[in-house]
Amino acid sequence: MLKNPKEFLAAAQARQREMLQWVKTLVEIESPSENKAAVDQASQQVAAWMRALGGQIRWHRQKNFGDLLEARFAAQPMPKSIRAQVGRAQNRVRPILLLGHLDTVWPMGTLARMPFRKTKGKAFGPGIxxxxxxxxMATMALRLLLEAGELATPVVLLLNSDEEVGSPCSRAVTEKLAKESSAVFVLEPAQGPQGAYKTARKGVGQYQLHVEGVAAHSGVDFEKGHSAIVELAGLVERVAGFTNLKTGLTMNPGVIAGGTRSNVVAAEATVEVDVRIARRQDAARVERMFRGLRVRDKACRLQVTGGINRPPMERAKSTVKLFQQAQALAAKMGFSLAEASTGGGSDGNFTSALGIPTLDGMGAVGEGAHAARESVEIEQLAYRTALLAAMIGSPENRNL
Ligand SMILES: [Zn+2]
Incomplete structure (x- = not known):
């Protein structure tokens, strides 16, 4: 029995080598979002681990992306004394949802130039x-709890295959499972070198503006032309002006294209804008601002597409409570846990928008997501696994 958080830590530390071996196994199965067969292979590996732990596997089949892996674990029987306090069937208690993804941003073949390797206390590799x-870490946390007979709450693990491309196919499944759960623990990386847990995330949107103008020879009949580029330039300025740093609203016209040659008045021009919102109410406002854009040159035509894809994860009270619980457990293990908010989105945005307490960043400590130096702190694997296990096993989270 793992009675106190320090015992969780000792148990996880004893398994650190094994965990690192599992990490190597998983990193060496490349799994870019757009390659279904590859992502399926990675999820088959995790499904094998889950089966070995006694998890019930359910696949959510997908045509264009990897199949989504759902693994369910029933709560283990508790001693009679505790059962009396609970006063109802343990497995009618709502589960904790562990949420993650198996896809990466790295194309097939990346491993050849960025192989799994360990150096100076860090492990490197694409998607690590x-x-x-x-x-x-989630796999090991479950194993520690099951071996100790401490899984007092049912757990559902959902690993999707399309998070890195905005979760188009998994969103509905994530939301459905979240609604059935008492809390959601997101296995995304912790933030920064201190490895902070995330209690707030900005919402994310993408808009495209496409302007159609009228082409003309810039020397022979300039006045007959209506430049899509000049028109778009004005629109880009107006969009950039929507930014409000005080409310956490940002507009980034990140990609621009248009025109054919310098001696032709441009017939077409396009811009892609990345939008971040910190407040839920800004979603509708942003939508109105974009749909309200008009051309100044009436001979040009404007088409606006896109929208807000992920709602913001606001710093909800129920989430802060979870964080404080984690912080207390971390202190008992001998380390301090920081809290952070981030401009990046995750699947936690969906679950928290539904009002389900969602704690994010419960995965690895390291750096360089989506970058060549992508790595994790090896020593932290045990600490964060122990913390995750203690959170899943915490009596406060038995949803009594
Ligand atoms: Zn991620």
């Missing part, structure tokens, strides 16, 4: 930090 180490 975002978020294969997190998946391994």
């Amino acid at each position: 930090y975002d978020m294969k180490a997190g998946v391994v």
Whole structure:
């Protein structure tokens, strides 16, 4: 029995080598979002681990992306004394949802130039930090709890295959499972070198503006032309002006294209804008601002597409409560846990928008998501696995 958080830590530390071996196994199965067969292979590996732990596997089949892996664990029987306090069937208690993804941003073949390797206390490899180490940590956390007979709450693990491209196919499944759960623990990487847990995330949107103008020879009949580029330039300025740093609203016209040659008045021009919102109410406002854009040159035509894809994860009270609980457990293990908010989105945005307490960043500590230096702190694997296990096993989370 793992009575106190320090025992969780000792148990996880004893398994650190094994965990690192699992991380290597998973990193060496490349799994870019757009390659279904590859992502399926990675999820088959995790399904094998889950089966070995006694998890019930359910696949959510997908045509264009990897199949989504759902693994369910029933609560273990508690001693009679505790059962009397609970006063109802344990497995009617709502589960904790562990949420992660197996896809990465790295194309097939990346391993050849960025192989799994260990140096100076860090382990490197494509997708290791975002978020294969997190998946391994969840697997080990479950194992520690099951071996100790401490899984007092049912657990559902959902690993999707399309998070890195905005979760188009998994969103509905994530939301459905979240609604059935008492809390959601997101296995995304922790934030920064201190490895903070995340209690707030900005919402994310994408808009495209496409302007159609009228082409003309810039020397022979300039006045007959209506430049899509000149028109778009004005629109880009107006969009950039929507930014409000005080409310956390940002507009980034990140990609621009248009025109054919310098001696032709441009017939077409396009811009892609990345939008971040910190407040839920800004979603509708942003939508109105974009739909309200008009051309100044009436001979040009404007088409606006896109929208807000992920709602913001606001710093909800129920989430802060979970964080404080984690902080207390971390202190008992001998380390301090920081809280952070981030401009990046995750699947936690969906679950928290439904009002389900969602704690994010419960995965690996490291750096370099989506970058060549992507790595995790090896020593932290045990600490964060122990914390995750203690949170899942915490009596406060038995949803009594
Ligand atoms: Zn991720």
